[in-house]
Amino acid sequence: MFLRAALLTAVMAACTSASSTGIQAVSCPPDSSLTYANFGDELFANYCVSCHDTQSPVLTTQADIKAHAAAILDVAVYTDAMPQSDNMFLAEREKLGEWIACGTP
Numbered sequence: 447m448f449l450r451a452a453l454l455t456a457v458m459a460a461c462t463s464a465s466s467t468g469i470q471a472v473s474c475p476p477d478s479s480l481t482y483a484n485f486g487d488e489l490f491a492n493y494c495v496s497c498h499d500t501q502s503p504v505l506t507t508q509a510d511i512k513a514h515a516a517a518i519l520d521v522a523v524y525t526d527a528m529p530q531s532d533n534m535f536l537a538e539r540e541k542l543g544e545w546i547a548c549g550t551p
Contacts (some may be wrong), residue, residue: 467526467536472519472543480545482508489542493522493529512550519546 480486490498490505498505503514511518521528523543535549 458508465526467524467539469536469539469543471524472523472540472547474548476546478479478548480541480548481551482511485545486511486550493531493534501533508550515546515550519543535538 460514486508490511494505504510504518505514518528522534523539523546526532526534526539
């Protein structure tokens with residue numbers, strides 16, 4: 447019983463440690479011009495690669511990012527759990543969501 451309560455407490459803490467960014471859903475607008483070259487590469491270099499160049503998940507290439515797109519949405523778009531520095535602007539999170547929704551071109 448104690449173990450179950452401790453586990454439930456840990457799960458609840460993990461779920462509430464990151465605040466909501468206010469982004470409820472992402473979509474790919476038909477006129478989106480975001481690409482890895484003009485958006486993704488710089489954003490990940492600025493916010494992610496300092497930790498995720500060797501730390502799992504590795505996010506150093508467009509293919510790496512695409513492979514982890516759902517998790518990235520969960521921790522960097524729908525919440526502000528990442529980056530740990532918590533210095534990504536809401537507008538950048540919105541663009542990240544758009545770029546991922548468009549398939550990370």
